[in-house]
Amino acid sequence: MEDIIIIGGGICGCSLLYELSRYQLKTLLLEKENDIACGTTKANSAIVHAGYDPEPGTLMARVNVEGNKLIERLSNDLDVLYKKTGSLVVGFNDEDRKTIEKLFENGNKNGVPGLRIIEANELFDMEAQVSREAVCALYAPNAGIISPWELASAQAECAVQGGAKLELDCEVRAIQKEKDGFIVVTNKGNYQARYVVNAAGVNSDKISELIETKHFSIQPKSGEYYILDTTERNLVKMIIFPCPSKLGKGVLVAPTVHGNIIVGPDSKNWKRDDYATSREGLDAVRRNAVRTIPTVNLRASIRNFSGIRADAERNDFIIGESKEIEGFFNIAGIKSPGLSSAPAIAKEVSELLHKKGLEFRPNPAFIAKRSVKRFKYMNEEEKKRTIQENPLYGTIVCRCETVTEGEIVDALQRPIPPRSLDAVKRRCTPGMGRCQSGFCGPRVLELIQKYSHVKPEDIPKDRKGMYIISGETKTKNNTAQGVVK
Ligand SMILES: Cc1cc2nc3c(=O)[nH]c(=O)nc-3n(C[C@H](O)[C@H](O)[C@H](O)COP(=O)(O)OP(=O)(O)OC[C@H]3O[C@@H](n4cnc5c(N)ncnc54)[C@H](O)[C@@H]3O)c2cc1C
Known part of the structure; x- marks a missing residue:
């Protein structure tokens, strides 16, 4: 019997696995794909948000601001590519200025350090390529960029090295409540645990419904992107956002930790498991991007991709123990800023598990630091x-x-x-x-x-079934010219 089973190996599941690996616990993570960080964690803007967007007083505001600090430390300890670049929310008119003032006020209430509203001249000094129609901006020095999948895999690798277990290609199909815990039914067999944590991203509503009465549902929302060649790396130094709207934070133009420029996303209701990009989506990204950065050269695009937001259509994350099923916890509806918040969400849930009776004895095998060689x-x-x-x-x-x-x-x-x-x-x-x-x-x-x-x-390109080659062409009896009879 495990102490805890975590369902889902995205940034939330991996951060929790790592956090729990500090203690002598039997922890098992079940992931349906052939690798961790294969869901929303691999396809997003990769921004560590400063924390001025979430409504003050929400859990989202708290974990975003806390997560921002934790990520800086974690990236340092686990040698994950991260850079504190700062961000700008650019305003073009009086209405935008009001939005920026509101974000400034939110940020101060949320405890975001260093926020400033700057006027056009200072803005153009900071970022020369911003449209000359801009009139002001919100400057947040604490925002940053990161490699999201690396943050997830670094934490999961250290956790596994420290004794935690991971099952890949393991899809959770049913959950049964027993007297002293749970049976989790998967395509690979049954697993037992005292506590179960649902961190299944866009499927978090489906996993919850395996055991609880429906109390939320996920509306998947896709977001499409351009990745520009490193030839464009000097376009912007910071993350440049337009003013946010009801649809989200808007189309950003930002550097990536790998030296590219990322441009996107749009936002539309979509399917859970469809990562296709579309002409309309990419056109929308282009139209919006040139408003803030008119010189953005989308012809330098080397890749387009799409990510799926797990939107529970509410103002906050759904984090905590089920009201109905004791010992079952949800980390659900983790849309943006979920990446920025994940290490703080992990601490929050680990604390809840501790309060529930999970004993926290320090794990002598805990891996606090790692380093990788980058030639x-x-x-x-x-x-x-x-x-x-x-x-x-x-x-x-x-x-x-x-x-x-x-x-x-x-x-x-x-x-x-x-x-x-x-x-x-x-x-x-x-x-x-x-x-x-x-x-x-x-x-x-x-x-x-x-x-x-x-x-x-x-060996697939990525997920199961995405095979690259179907067989050899040049074996003894099978040459490039054809089969030798
Ligand atoms: C377009 C877009 C842009 C974004 N930009 C940012 C940003 O810049 N900054 C930021 O902070 N946040 C951003 N986010 C949000 C952030 O990416 C997510 O909040 C975060 O990645 C969610 O992580 P997760 O672990 O909850 O979900 P996921 O990464 O989706 O992980 C869930 C995992 O559960 C697995 N799973 C599902 N069902 C089962 C099952 N039945 N059995 C076993 N495993 C299962 C999946 O395969 C998946 O690996 C963005 C999101 C999108 C879509």
Whole structure:
């Protein structure tokens, strides 16, 4: 019997797994996909919001502001790519100015440090490419950018190394309440636990309905994006938002921690599991982006993608123990700023579990720090030393992102080994550059095969079923020219 089962390996589930790994507990995370961070956590704006958006007094406001601080510390401790860039909400007229004043007031009530309303001249000094029609902006120095999937995998890897368990390809299909806990029924069999935490993202309503009377429902809302080539990296230094509307924070233009520019998202009601982009969605993004940054060059786009928001259509997150089923907890309706809030949500839920009777004895195997080698950021001396120590760091596999074989092999041997091309990309970035894995894809496939002993035709691009190759063309009896009889 486990102490806790967490359903869902997104940023919320992984943050909770890590938080609980501080203590001697039996914790198991069940994730339906072949990797962690495969849902909303892999497809969002990657902004660590300062915390002026949420309504003062809400749980969302509290965990956003707290999460912003925790992420800075966590990224440092776990060597996750993060940068405190600051953000600007740009206003174009009197109505926008009122919105900005309201955000300023909210932010001060929420305890966001350093907020300032700035006028046009200072704004243009800070960001030269902002439209000359702008009249003012809200400046938030504490906002930042991060690699969201890396924050999730770093926490999950450390938790697993510290004794927590993870089951991938494990879909929760039923939950039964027993006298002393729960039976969680999955495609891989049954698991028992004293407590169950639902962190299933866009499916959090479905998981809740497996055991509770329906008390919320998720309206999935998609958001589409452009990722621009690193040639555009100097376009903006900060995260540039327009004024928010009822639909959300609006189309932003921002740097990414990998040196690209991200532009998006739009917002529309959508399906839970459909990550397709559309002409209309991308056109809407373009129309809105050029209003704030007229010089944005969308022809430099190297990738489009879409993410799905888990919108419970209320002003706050749904976090806490079920009113009906003792020992069952929800982390649900975690739309934006869910990424920014996740480490604080994890602390909140871990505290609730503690109050419920879960004993917190420190785990001597807890991993508080980790570091990863990133060849491209090393100086010449470090590069030389690293190659001497391990010659695999002397072979560049991904030319666009300068990723070495050593980094990929290291990722393949970590506590949660990636088993798809995109999972390797999420761990150490091969395929994130201009050619989008056209060059390095086959080499990464070979390395996955070598270290996981899975047949190449069984290695997907990302999720199950997304296979890249269907078989070999050049075997003894089967040449590139055709089958030899
Ligand atoms: C377009 C967009 C932009 C955003 N921008 C930002 C931003 O800039 N900053 C910010 O703070 N937030 C942002 N967010 C919000 C943020 O991305 C989410 O709040 C966060 O990723 C949610 O994490 P999660 O762990 O709750 O959900 P997810 O990451 O979706 O994880 C849920 C997991 O549960 C698994 N699962 C589902 N059903 C089952 C089942 N039956 N059995 C087992 N596993 C299951 C899924 O496979 C998934 O891995 C944005 C969201 C979107 C969509």
